[in-house]
Amino acid sequence: MSTPTLPITPEDGWTLDNLPDNLPKHTELIRGVLVMSPQKTWHMAVLDSLRVLLRSQTPNDYVILREMAVKRSLRSAPEPDLSIVRAAAFDWDKSLYSPDDVFLAAEIISPESEERDREDKPLIYAAMNIPTFWLIERGPDLAPIVHEHHRFGGVYQLKRTHIGRLKTEVPFPIDIPLEAPKP
Template structure:
């Protein structure tokens, strides 16, 4: 007796992009998208499983920022950021203007003008996006501060700090921090990066 042939399951609607690509609003309407799906240049980007370093680093930076953040700012993690019609990335950590975060906490994302600092922890599958395309998009959107975090020795994070040059509209590097992240902007920040060993 021959093997039974079964019909292939139909592709989900989001597997085929519409003409011109997807839009930021599509992410809220498409059912059953994988968690943490991003939109970059009209294309859906699916996130691979995180490594433990990524999770530890996000926790360390989020906790460090929350320890010193002034009342007029808020700290969020893994939330969508609408940069325009065709771009809606999900930074690992963000500092936002406090008025963007509602008391009801029902928002699914924020606007570029709400963001003061965006942080990307580089993963092997997102190196190109985190090092090149996302910083371009954040700078073009006018976000004043950007941090790119790379894995150093062991589990130690290395934080590359950038500020927006409003004349050129591009980020300029202002420092590389390995053991301690001490900055005066966007507010007084002092994070012991070696504390990751105690997490």
């Protein structure tokens, strides 16, 4: 199986207006550059599990989305692995959401995207005024560990780290087990 390749970046970079068709899965537009992050099985399993568990507790005012782009500018539209958005903004035909409609952006760390998830994404989401950011990493027992950050003074600050159980009140009451995914 061949590895997908990205098109060569134009001299002035890509924008939402000049993106090529048929980009490989998991391709994001970050500061005019296309970035692709292939996912490992653990990443996909944790994402699916968290999405199902969150949906079971989500009030009607919110929607849980997976890998949907959020427009920062014409040159940046990152795709959080998981996001919680205002239900009123949801549309079956939408492929791009406004940061004003996003209450939480979450990134699940993969080896290929670790630096971007830990360093770049929190800065981008904070600049977009997204109130809450979760950084999710793999624990030694394969269970996810969730680092909950809240935006304060234009940057994210760690509020708490959840091991074994994710229990928070933001953006709504959430109480879910953090267990190793099942095959």
